[in-house]
Amino acid sequence: MxxxxxxxxxxxxxxxxxxxxxxxxxxxxxxxxxxxxxxxxxxxxxxxxxxxxxxxxxxxxxxxxxxxxxxxxxxxxxxxxxxxxxxxxxxxxxxxxxxIARTFQNIRLFKALTVEENVQIGLHNAMRYSVGDSILRLPAYWKQEKQAHEQALELLSIFDMRDMASWKAGSLPYGAQRRLEIVRALATQxxxxxxxxxxxxxxxxxxxxxxxxxxxxxxxxxxxxxxxxxxxxxxxxxxxxxxxxxxxxxxxxxxxxxxxxxxxxxxxxxxxxxxxxx
Amino acid sequence: MNHTYKKIPMPIRYLINTALIALLLYAGNAVISSGITNRAQSSLVLQVGIYIILAVSLNIVTGYLGQLPLGHAGFMAVGAYTCGIFWKSAAGSALPAPAAIVIGLVLAGIMAAIFGVIIGVPALRLKGDYLAIITLGFGEIIRILIINLSGITGGTPGLMNIPKRSSFLVVYLAVAISCIAIHMVMKSRHGRAILSIRENEIAAESCGIHITYYKVFAFALSAFFAGIAGGLYAGYQGLLTPSGFDFMTSINILVMVVLGGMGSMAGSVIAATVLTSLPLALQSLNTFRMVIYSVLLVIIMIFKPSGLMGTYDFSLSHLLEKLLNIRQPRENSPAQTADKKAGKRNG
Incomplete structure (x- = not known):
């Protein structure tokens, strides 16, 4: 077009x-x-x-x-x-x-995982390393995981949630859960x-x-x-x-x-x- | 005022773990070769190792992916027969023993993984009890196939004269490598994708996770290691009969995973060790043995329904880190406590 x-x-x-x-x-x-x-x-x-x-x-x-x-x-x-x-x-x-990324009316977080893991799952497709890279812990793994870690913290800081990175998502107060959903959606770029x-x-x-x-x-x-x-x-x-x-x-x-x-x-x-x- | 939490850097963590694995191997080998243990005890050690791999591999699908398959013994059977047949035919050839062992086990894993994909693609369209029933069916199909393909598998009487290649060293290394490999996968983007499916399928998909791919991947990974365990079993028994891979075997493995705590690798290892050695330990009680075993299961499930370990995973490095920091004044800035909590889960 x-x-x-x-x-x-x-x-x-x-x-x-x-x-x-x-x-x-x-x-x-x-x-x-x-x-x-x-x-x-x-x-x-x-x-x-x-x-x-x-x-x-x-x-x-x-x-x-x-x-x-x-x-x-x-x-x-x-x-x-x-x-x-x-x-x-x-x-x-x-x-x-x-x-296209979305959030849900009834919150759908990965509750048993940490806040940071939730965001990193959003970053899944931003990382490219293979299963072999992860088993052997090759440089591609370290580099991309480090990047994802930094990116996740950066995204969380939009909502001042950096300090909550290691909390369980399910233990967050209601408002923070809604914000985390937005951050996770944003992570998928x-x-x-x-x-x-x-x-x-x-x-x-x-x-x-x-x-x-x-x-x-x-x-x-x-x-x-x-x-x-x-x-x-x-x-x-x-x-x-x-x-x-x-x-x-x-x-x-x-x-x-x-x-x-x-x-x-x-x-x-x-x-x-x-x-x-x- | 700012006391930082002392952390053990990555390469040193790996070194500590490697050293520990080597130490355990050395100690185990020394004990077994010294002759302190009797035959039953040394063969129990091998059994424990095999069941650890089975439990840890089933834990991928039940604990991490959150599905309930009942055909794990089927994958074990595929691996066992693949490995048994390979080792038998390689026994006369010039292939050196270590190479034969590695090739046999890897082949066993790959064959089982192929079956995992074949079964996983249709089965994983279903959920919960439906998946349980369909995998149960597939497990039985594999067993019946083994009985009827008697030209290759030896049929009901069994596959005999398999070289007994599952020494302590082989089993120990296989256990270590399996656990490490599964751990490494689970602590990566692929592992997180599997966990996200357990947590919330709809959300996972809207985060760009290819659900079907990762379900089948988890299934195949689980089958791969079950196949390796099967191969070790073949080399441990020296004789394979189809009845060794029936429905009850699948249930036994599942009990280990549930008892240890779904989603906890350490839990699976502990439960596999305890449940495999219990019958021998309780042997003196004779007729009451199975009663005590069952009562124990009931008690644990009543008082600890999430399993012995829940989803908690043991980490040596974090234990050491705790010891390192014990003398520090307790100052709990949010970031600091957060750091500690993070430590518990990672690595």
Missing amino acids: DKMAWMPSNALIPERDLQKLPILDIRHLGIDFGGLTAVDDFNLTIGRTEIAGLIGPNGAGKTTVFNLLTNVYAPTRGSILLDGRSTAGKKTYQLNKMG PGILLLDEPAAGMNPSETAELMDNIRKIRDTFQIAIMLIEHDMNLVMGICEGIAVLNYGSIIAKGTPQEIKQNPVVIEAYLGKKGGAQA
């Missing part, structure tokens, strides 16, 4: 990313579970350094969209271009190598990071800190971030583009300002004016 010839069909993209190939280009995405259509005609483009939000009432299909993007579910319809390459038929781990309710269960000051950190991650790594979140302060505070999902379809797209004033969105969240009476 010619980068310059690309025209955003359903733009949500901040201006600085307009001239570049979008990191994610989703067209007419849909999935049916039996007779139930969970997601339908989902169109979205995300710029290379954009922070995008996906919001909607409970059961709207937000997490399903994430599962479709990482091919946990195979889409029934539509196409996804990740960095210009189709993701159709790829396995989840291959998509991770192609540049993605082009886009999908965060599924990163602020769930956090108190307001933790959420504020998380917002700063999400921005910091975007600025340092120059990657795109797409997040699902119910905390409107966070979404409105950091997202540059927001898509609103209801009953599996996008009902609105735009900047935080536009979304806040969109009557369709207000209706989806609060119900129709006067509709509940009578």
Whole structure:
């Protein structure tokens, strides 16, 4: 695909990313579970350094969209271009190598392993040494393990978690577990990071800190971030583009300002004016 | 104020461990050749060694990968017959004994690993009890095959006159090399990938870990060392019968792993040693022997359900480091305590 010839069909993209190939280009995405259509005609483009939000009432299909993007579910319809390459038929781990990383709504850490090991598992594909290298402890092993160790500590220090490197992941406080999941996802060196309710269960000051950190991650790594979140302060505070999902379809797209004033969105969240009476 | 925690650097750690391994080898050899031990005792030592390899290798799949296969004796059988047949046919040739031993054992491992891949690819699509049943089935298939391929394997009467090549030295070295190799793999990116599958498959896959590959890899690695143990068994018995590789053998090995603590290599080694020597140690009790053995298992499982060692692994270097630091004033900056905790798990 010619980068310059690309025209955003359903733009949500901040201006600085307009001239570049979008990191994610989703067209007419849909999935049916039996007779139930969970997601339908989902169109979205995300710029290379954009922070995008996906919001909607409970059961709207937000997490399903994430599962479709990482091919946990195979889409029934539509196409996804990740960095210009189709993701159709790829396995989840291959998509991770192609540049998509995610966190989970219900935290999925490697609980019995240490914090550092968790991050090093994220760095798995950044290391290249073979089984033979590890059995014989050849130089390739030492060099790459040392690098991974340093890299892991460096990534942990984004969230001030360096001191916790040798803790068991399962023993971390809740907020730190959420942060560790982000660090682990970052370790896989993605082009886009999908965060599924990163602020769930956090108190307001933790959420504020998380917002700063999400921005910091975007600025340092120059990657795109797409997040699902119910905390409107966070979404409105950091997202540059927001898509609103209801009953599996996008009902609105735009900047935080536009979304806040969109009557369709207000209706989806609060119900129709006067509709509940009578 | 900043007291740093004294650490033993890497090359010295390896030297200490190598020295210890050599010392144990020398001591063991001296004891056995001095004639203090009787026949039963010296053959017990070999049995213990063989069961250590079996337990440690099964621990890869049960403890580290978190799956429950019940066909470990099948892989052992493949290795045993491969090695037995090779040693038998090599006995008349000009091949020097040490070379024959090494080639035989490696061949046994490779054959078993091939079977591990063949069985692993379909079996590892399943989980939990389904995997247990399918591997149980495969284990039996291997045993039945051995009975029926009597032209090669000697059938039910068995494969006889295998040269008895499993001396103390051979078994000891095989145990040491197996344990070290497994340890080295587990403390690498490949080992961490295996652990991550045990911990959370979905998260592992989204971290870019090729789940199927590492499942089959762990299975094959486990089978490889089971095959080597089988080869040693062939050279220890001098006679192989299919009935020696039945379902109960698989269960015995599994009991060792569970008792020692799934995911702890030291646990597997200790449990294999204790459980293999118990019957002999309790021999004077005669009829009550198996009762005591079983009661002991029940008691351990009640009071220590995670096994003797849990997932804790013993490390000599860290013990020494602790001794080195014992005189230091206790100052617990978070980083420092964190360092100590890290020490426990690595190396």
